[in-house]
Structure formats: C-alpha cells, structure tokens
Amino acid sequence: MPPPSLGRVSSRDAAAHQLTFDELDTPLRDTTFVVVDLETTGSSPADDAITEIGAVKIRGGQVLGELGTLVDPGRTVPPHIVTLTGITSAMLVDAPRIEQVLPSFLEFARGAVLVAHNAPFDVGFLKAAVARHDLAWPPFQVLCTVKLARRVLSREEAPSVRLSALADLFHVTTRPTHRALDDARATVDVLHALIERVGNLGVHSYPELVDYLPNVSSAQRGKRGLAAHLPRTPGVYLFRGPSDEVLYVGTAVNLQRRVRGYFTGSETRARMKEMVALATRIDHVECAHGLEAAVRELRLLAAHAPPYNRRSKFPKRAWWITLTDEPFPRLSITRRADADSLGPFTNRTDAADVAATITDVCRIRNCTKKIRRDQVHGPDCPDGVVGGCPAGSDPQTPERYGAAVAAVRALIRGTDDAPLRRLRSRIDELAAAELFESAARLRDRTAALGTALRRAQRLAAVAAIDELVAARPRDGGGWEFAVVRAGRLASAGVAPRGVPPMPVVDALTLAAETVLPEPSPLRGATAGEVGLLASWLDSPGTRIVRTSDGYAEPARGAGAWQRWCALARGAAS
Template identity: 60%
Template sequence: MHAARSDLSYPRPTLHAVPVPAPRLARPTQLAFDELDTPLYDTTFVVVDLETTGTSPGDDAITEIGAVKVRGGEVLGEFATLVDPGRAIPPAVIQITGITTAMVRAAPRIEAVLPGFLEFAAGAVLVAHNARFDTAFLRAAAAASDTPWPAPQVLCTVKLARRVLGRDEAPSVRLGVLARLLGASTEPTHRALDDARATVDVLHALIARVGNQGVHSLTELLDYLPNVTPRRRAKRVFAQDLPALPGVYLFRGPSDEVLYIGTAVNLRRRVRTYFTGSETRGRMREMVELATRVDHVVCAHGLEAGVRELRLLVAHTPPYNRRSKFPKRGWWISLTAEPFPRFAVVRTPTRDAIGPFPARADAAETAAVIAEFTGLRTCTARLPRDGAHTCPPAVVGGCPAAGAAPLDRAAYAPAPRLVRDLFAGRSDATLHTMLDRIETHSAAQHFEAAARLRDRTAALIGVLRRIQRLAAIARIAELVVAHPDGAGGWEFSVIRYGRLAGAGVAARGTPPMPVVERIVAAAETVIPVGDASQEEVLRPEHTPIHMASHEPHDDGPPLRGASPDEIAVIARWLARPGVRIVHTSEGYREPRYGAARWAGWAEVAAAAARGNPLQDEYLDR
C-alpha cells in the first residue's frame, strides 16, 4: 500500500498501509447523491482494474480483479484475486500481463468471485481507467452467472483526464503516462491491483485540479465531465432556489415569454441538469442560451404535475415543446347526421366517435377498415331520404350505395347499428367477422393478406380499448383515489368526469381522512359536455338499445369534453400498483363486449407482427 498524497482539494489524513478498513466515526445514513450533492470528501469510491484474455466481453473472460476502496483520501480496503477464465490465456496477453494459464488454473471461477466483489463495491461509485471496458466485462460476467448487476454510478478517469488536462500537457491519457505526469506513487504494471492503486492516485490528482475550479461535490464532478460553455454553466443559479419538490417548471425568455415547460419529481435537481453536460439535445441547449429565468409551480405529486404541464402547454404553446406545436391535432372518426350515415374524420368528436388519431391518414384508414366489415357506405355524397343516388355501380365489392337501385333505409340500418355497437362495446360482432376473414386468408395460404388484416385488426382493438377505457373514467362523477408516497404517507387525487379536480398529500403520521375531506371540499367543479344541438347526429336511428336510456351523461362525446391526454395521464396513474379507491360516486366499468376482451389476442398479433410470420405463430394460437 502506498502513502496517501496530500495535494487534494479536500482534507485527507496521511495513512500507513493497512490490510483492513480503518475505523471511522459513525456517520448519518447517506441519502441519494442527487438529493444531497454529496461532497467529494464523503463519497466512497471503489477503483477497479481488470485483466482479461482479450478485448471482447462476449468472447473473452476476466483473469484478475483488483480494487481499492477509498473515501476522503483514506484507503478503506482492497480486493484482489486471480480468476480462472476457463480457457488458455493467449501468448500475447501473457506477454503483456505476465499472467499464465498455470497461474490461474487453481483460481476461483468468476461466478464465485463476482458476488464478493459486488459486496465489496456496494454503495460506492465505481471508478476505472477506461471504465467502459471494465464495466462491460463485469456486466457480461454478471449476466453469464445470473448475478444481478446493481448498475452503480460510474466515473471514468480517462474522460476526466481528457476534460481536465490539455493535449499539450497530456498528449496521451494512458494510465502509465498519467501516473508519471501526475506523480503517482504506484507504477502501473498491467496487474490489476497495481493498476487500481495507480488509478487511485490519478483520480486524487484530477480531483485536486477540478477542486480549484469550484467542483466540490459528486454531482458537480459528474456534471463537469462533458464540456459545457461557461455561459451555460453560469445559468445554473436559476435552479439554486427551486424547491426539491414535485412540480412544473417554465423556462422564460428575454421578453418573459415561455420557452419550454416540463415536469419533475424534484424541481431543483431536474432544472439543474439543463445547465450541465447531461443535457445533449441541441434544441434544449439553444433554449437554455435564450433563457433568462425559470418559474415553477409546486405540485402535490406527480399526477398533478403531469396534468398542470398539459394545461400549461395548451395555454402557452412554448416553441421548444414539440407537443405544444399541435395541441389540437387529434382526429376522430364520427358518424354523420344523415339518413344514410357514413364516416367523417373530424376534429371534434360526437357521441358515436373513436379516437383521437395523431394523423388524419390513420383515422381514414381505420374508418375504411371498419366500413368494409360493417357495410357502411364509403361514398362522400349526401344521399336524400329516399336513397336515390348517382354513384356508379361497383364491379367487385365497394360502397353499398354503388348499385343500380336506390338504397333502402331498413336494409341499410344494420350497418350504422354495427358501428355504434362496436364503438359502445355493446357487441364485438364486427371483430369476429374480421377474425373470420383472417382465418379464411390463412386457410387459403394468403398469408400476406392475413398478416395485413391481422395488423389492422390489432390496431383497431388498440384504438377501441383506449377510448373505452378513457370513457369509463370520464363517466364517473367523482373518484377519490390514494397512492402510497413511499415514505409512509399518501398522495390523494380527486377526479371528476375525467379531469383532475383536486390533489394533496398526507404525510406519515397525519390522519388521512381529514386531509381527504379538505381536498374534496376545495376541488374544482366540473360540468361534463353534452351538446343538445348534436341530437340529430347522435341519435342512433333503428337501434333498439339506447345507452342514454340507462346510463347517465351519455348524451355527449365519449370523453364528456375532457382532454384525451389528461385522461390518459390519469389512467396511467390509476394503473400504478398500490392505488386505492377512497370514494367513488359510481363504479368503474368498461363495456361487456368492449375491446378489453380482445386485449390478449391483440398482444399475440403484435408479437407475431414483430417476430415470426403469421403461419408459424398465429395459426397455432
């Protein structure tokens, strides 16, 4: 063991060689690095070096592991062992390292060594010279031995040296060169423990250099690695007064305009990343250059932050948010208000509608598929009540109106009824018809046609599943739910007709029900949308079952005017493990014959589309 250096940027006692960790005073339990900006003098590093049979983690194996654990300049322990790679060591490697096949024949295998090393390195920052090489071999060894990889924080001294030392001072960043340049007390020998000890000295010398530039914590050191302009780094003060709480942040420009909006579970930590090298997006770097300050809105929990972000995006349409460029870009498939209804692709949904689709072409393609299997007409002409038309007759298939005789309303009525029943989940007969067609194609060995229809059917099921699920939430007048906050407390949300109306938390030890009562009392009033002017459009003619006759609030669009994006965020939050219902005005329910019944089929179809052809997987379902 070598003597400790004394030219570091933090106090480091001089120690003599010790084979075991020296005793230290008890310290408080350390929180996550990002939470505390852990000082470098209180950060535990495990500096590791490997010797291997080659350079490929997949084909080669580890022959030696050496590691040194240090904290605050004090060596806490060392780990060193030869490893049997299970194969002969190539002569070229023997020449470099001096490790022969005979030396490792009696050594333990990596599956016996790795758990001990991971225990030695637990909770520490892993440091290596060219860390990508060493960690790749360690991860490969963990995978081969079915050992969980803990994914520690990693620091590479090659990258740190490139950042700290100019090329005129250090033309090369090889370990031997840096050890001589920085005065390491151990000379690298291509043996694992010697090289790890030399890397410790290199690490300490580099930390001393950056300490003079104001880098005193682990977070600052990791942020320092990428090259960031001084102007961008100086704007880090925008984050220093932000709370370490969940919320929404707004970057503002020279004219106080909103440039960008985002959410965070920890506002200070998230905003700070924009001024470091961890932010690599070109658009974001440009935005940060323009920013003059950062506003924030503290939220009770992540759901409130997500909903507020969506609402602020619509209100401000910031130029650097991709989602805000087209805040109302969703397209819906709706039935028209005609004696002989057909599909229309519209921006505003009616009751008999599904969507939204991101692109009009997607909606049109889905409408064409549904029309084909329900018998709905596809021509765009508005037909009179007597069914007279001028559509040319179809040679094969085509629009039901493309015939010699006028359309009969009674004969046409089943088509829009099938559509309404499919959308409302009253019947899945249309999906069965599509499945029968797939099987017919498959039986005739028309596998490409079967695969195309399979994919379209799976896509339709996905659209129906989403709208029916969101509509089930939008139907509930009031839903109060709770989720554990992970610290013994609870996060509460009040949802009314698919909108977040109130949010709050009850910390550990706080009686939750009084908190819930206050949140409910202060929650927003939500009135669902029901447009009576659309009665002609919405009334399902010739339909014997009318949902509005036995389900409240079904005289409006599927989501009752709520934002699809907002309900989707709420739905994802409700699906989290641990969510509990505190109170609800009515039960959550999806239609009996809705797309949820077909979710398993859709998953198999999606897997078939990604992998093997239809005839190999689908026919054996």
C-alpha cells in the same frame, strides 16, 4: 506457493452502507466507490482473458474493503505480458477461474459507483466475462479517471494522464506496479485528488460530477444561476425568453436537479442549447406529485405552444371518426367530435383505416351521394365505389338502414362487440382456406380497430365519472391523492407518513376546481390528460377512496379483446 486467496475483504465492509442510484445526489463524500483494476493476457476482451483483479471500496476518503486475487485464464501468459506485469503462467496454476471470482466481485461492488483508470478497458473485460458465463451485469454507474483527469487538468500541468504520471503529480501513497491491487490503490489516491480539485469548482455530488465531465461553453455554464432558486420538489418549469415569452416547458421529479442539467455537459441537444442561450429566466410551479406535474405540463403546452417543445402543443387538433348527420349516415373523419365519435387519432390516415374497417364490417355506406329521407339507398348507388358500396345494392329505407347505424353506435359505446366477433370469424375462414396474406391483413385491421376502441372506451370510462377521489402509496410512506372530475385533474395533494389521510382528502375535495362537462366523448377533457389519469389509476397500489359513479368499462367493449389485439400486434411485428 500457497493458492491465491479468492479475495481479501476488510471487516469494515460488512457494515458499509452502499447507496442506491436514487441516493446518488448526496455529497461525493457520502458516495460509495469501488475502484477496480485488471491485469489481462492482452487488449481484446473477445480474445484475451483476465489474469488478476484488484478492487478497493471507499467512501468519504476511508477504505471500506479490498478484494484481490489472481485468476487462471485457461491459457499461457504471453512473454510481453509477463515482462510488463511479472505474472507468469506458473503463478496462475492454482488460481481460481474467472467464473468463481465474478460472483464475489459483483457482490463486492453492488450498489457502488464503479471507477477505473481507462474504464472502457477494464469494464469491457468484466462485461465480456459476465456475458460469457451467463451472469447478469448490474446497472453500474461508471466513472473513468482518465476522462476526469483530462477534464480537470490542463495539458501544461499534465501532459500525460497515464496512471504513473498522475501518481507522480499527486504524490500517491501506493505506486502503480502493473499489479491489479497496487494499481487500484494508486487510482484511489488519484480519484481523491481529482475530486478535491472539482470540489473547488462547485461540484459536490455524483450527478454534478457526471454533468461536469463534458466540456460546456462558458455562456451555457454561466446561466446556472437561473436554476438556483428552484426547489428540489416535483413540478413544472418554464424557460422564458427576452420578451418574457415561454420557450420551453418541462416536468421534473426534482426541479433543481433537472433544470441544472441544461447548463452542463449532460445536455447535448443542439436545439436545447439554442434555447438555453435565449433564456433569461425560469419560472416554476411546484406540484404535489408526478401526476399533477404531468397534467400541468400538458395544459401549459396547450396554453403557450412553446417553440422548443416537440411534444404536441395542440391537444385539441385530433382526428375523430364520426357519423354524419343525414338520413343515411356514413362515417366521416373530422376534427369535431360528438357523443358517438371514435377517437382521438393523432393522424388522419390511422383514423381513415379504422373507419374503413368499421364501414366494411357494419355495412355502412361509403358512397357520398346525398339521399333524402323519402328516398332509398341501393339502386342508385354510384358504380365508382371500388368493390361496391358495403351497404349493398338492395333498396333500403332509412329505417332498415338504421340497423347498421345502430351497430356502429353499439360498437363504439361498447354495448355490442358482434362486429369484432364477425371479423375474427372471417380471419379464421381465410386462414382455413390458406389465404394467409388476406388473413394477416384482416388481422392487422381488426387489431387496429380493437386497440382504438379499447383506448376510447377506457378514456371515456374515466371521463364519465363526475367526481372520483383516488389514492396511491408514496415512496417512503404516506399517500398521493388525486381528485378527478369529468376527466380532468381538479385537485392533487399528499398525506405524508403519519398524517391522517381522510382530513387531507376532505380538504382537497373542498378546494378542487369546478369542472363544467361538455357534450363530447371525453366531456371536454383532452385525450392526453385523461390518458395520464387512466394510467395513474391503473398503476399498482392505487385505490379508489370514493366516487360519484362506478368506475367501469362497458361489458361488451374492447377491453375483453385487449389480449387478442396484443397477440395480433405481436404476430404482425
């Protein structure tokens, strides 16, 4: 017997266009599927091995290529498997090993939706073989024809969904024989018959097919019409209830596709199903690109406080570390911020921990006694403070104490990082003295302080600019634009490929929202919005078109400590 071929691939396969996952919203007739079937020595991927692989590549009802080969499992085939498949150990003597077959199969299936009858079995064996030989498993979309058949066919029509039973039901052209390529060909016919059935139910794309698979209540599916008017563009959507109240706000790259998912089996969250049951209509706001959609979502959450959103609906309810207004200032945790406040923090405990570190390293008092300007701090400091007051017990006038206050302000503003350097030196001293637990605790506190400073200074750098126009390359060509004023998105737009960008920039700038800054660290903007803008500005390919001020962080700020803080957090975990 001649040695089995590693695979048979149709000449049409070379010219076949395989869809990327981003293209899978195209019709099912334009989606590439690779239907695979395996024969094995048993049922356990961990203990048994593959003896045969058969695969058929199809698109639009046409066969693009086939791959079929026996595989040497490196062991004898059990008698009951020989009886079932007809594959004997003698047939596999000259067959290739699985490590020779896998690269060809993975290349053959690349970019396609992987289909199998009882997919967990076949995919489980393939994944185990890939892992065993240190190969990378591609991010396949997987479709199981058993699951699809059970969803499409009633029990009366198909008491069994075994491949042989479905082959009889649909009168397939190739009978399943428990040989891999024959069974793959039979599964192709079954797949086509099932797709034809769901097409009559309005399922025409792969995402719609995936959404269709789980069972969905008729009430939930009946509200699909609420999404019919939505465009396939980026934007924000608002579910409204019986009294026109906003129930939920979300953002999407493709509004229609995203909202459609709420009325299918892909939405499994009980909270969202409850929201959908209450919804009576869906409003939307089209946006130029993802950044505008994300910013508008934040603003709408703050404006409406929708009951079904878990994301913070109160962006101004943040905590700040602030110097008190008195002759001998101390650090206080408040909801209000001034120009020298540090924050924002999402919870008070984190803010208090960072404030304690600053108090200690800058020698700011933590006693709460009221001290007049004509008095001194120190001799009358209460004894109740654990470990003594960080400002010390020596008599200090307001002028002398002011040096510590100035150090706090310089640390927050980023004009002097001496406190961070002192903390690092203290960590080194503790480690040298083999006080490792104390060194680790101080390291974690220092990293928390450095991270808070870096975030605050980064956001403040964006908010400090009166006007900044930036551009980022679009997928597929052209540019996305953002006009940022005092930390807020004032205008957004795009220049598609082939459109001159500067006239678009000029039009966006002229139409941009007028922003009136406020006296706060972020000039009145919310941390969430400035954070979105800062991340967008930091993304690859983004460039500044023009700006009223320089976009820069302080030279002695915490930006230089970013790597140290990251390493410290990694050591802590």
